Amino acid sequence: MKFDDAHQDALRDILTWRRDVRHFRSDPIEAEVLAAIEASVDYAPSVGNSRPWRFVRVQTEAVREIVIASFENSNEAAALDYAEDEATDYRALKLAGLREAPVHIAVFTAPNPEEGRGLGRQTMPEMLAYSTVGAINTMWLVARSLNVGIGWVSILEPAAVCDALDVPEDWQLTGYLCLGYPQEDHDTPELQRRGWQSNTETVWIDR
Template sequence: MIPSQKTGLAGIVIRMVRRMTSIAIARGQAMPEAMTTPMGDGFDQIARDAVYRAIFTRRDVRSHFTSEAIDDEVLARLLLAAHHAPSVGFMQPWNFIVIRDAARRAEVRDLFLAARERELPEIEAERQALYRKLKLEGICESALNICITCDRERSKGSPLGRWHNPEMDLYSTVCAVQNFWLAARAEGVGVGWVSIIEAQALKSLLGIPDQVTPIAYLCVGRVSEFAPKPDLETHGWGRRLPLPELIMSETFRGQGEAPLKSAVARLGTAAGAPASLADQRVAPAVPQREPPKVESALSLSSLNFDEASASLASQAASGT
């Protein structure tokens, strides 16, 4: 460690991250070494481990929600992460409807129950009993709900990236959903995407205008644990497909890429391979308590990650 890293806020952050990583490693949650080898100008191993851990241990949470409230500072960070998602043509078509009212959430749950009954006849007869047993939402149990929408007129005057693919605004909004989800996992917050809702009924209930499309209705809250595997896999509804079978070369169904497929297998994601991070036991979620307020470049009050990062780098270099 260089001397400038031992002092000041930057040094504190580095020591805290290293301690948290040591705990994760002791619990068997570190990424395979082959996946965290140096990659030049990028994150260090600790940061890369954190990114991959968030990806592989993210869950579509339907159960395990606790009664603990979500602090607005935490929610602000999650929404800021969503707002920094990639968007074609920099259109940023998303909006975020925060839903806390218990009565309104009960109405949304009624929409879910009605939609589930309409969906049931479309399920294979031999799977309908299992379908009825599955826990598919946590609308009323979670701390709050968020509906992420796409305003399809926000960038109608700019065809950049949409002239040939007008649905790119929808795809961009999905990227915001993913950013929110991964940031939530890093904060120990569970997220569940409720897709079994009739869109027009939801728009009517939430007063969403015609040109705006609801993309994701999310249940958000602290959880007692993150399951070691997706619920639908645990209950036998499906399994994770072997990645090598999904990799094609040059054309659809094109054969080849044997070295790449072997690399995937070595990382433990191929069927029958040793358990990967996604299959390891995940420690129960620990509620994240807010640290004392510190006036520094790490404060998100300015809502500017770029300035905060530059200032932190300056502090580390100067030893402040």
């Protein structure tokens, strides 16, 4: 298929307006919209067609509370790593929408899936985790095209999340996602708007 200017413009808009969302409305995501977002993962690339990602819908309130507690503990521990004035700025940031987001999804990587038969990962086994990240990004862009926001929560204790979800011992936590309709849309990252970190130029090197 050959894509035209309209396709390219639409993709550019989606990329520009894709944000790490932390401020969600409480409205539920319609079943058909959520199903379309979940189905998009099937289009993601993976090393050797291994498809190492494992998605867990986190629906139980008690389990969500464990995840929230893990975030709060990890977030406070992270604040203590900063100098006093920076710690104040850090604590003022809203770094997760765990309580507001109607949908939680934990994403794991299986470290040795039978699929793919080892192709492409003998010298770089980390390609499995990279493949899972690619699946997350695919879902993220499709969600944005459907006006749904995603927030990727990384300030967590992986062991606590794995224990709470009772997943196989060898699964590795790659991402914890909050999904929902954003309270507002922005074309710039929140950390940039809040003065924490401006976007820096990408480094390209010729050899």
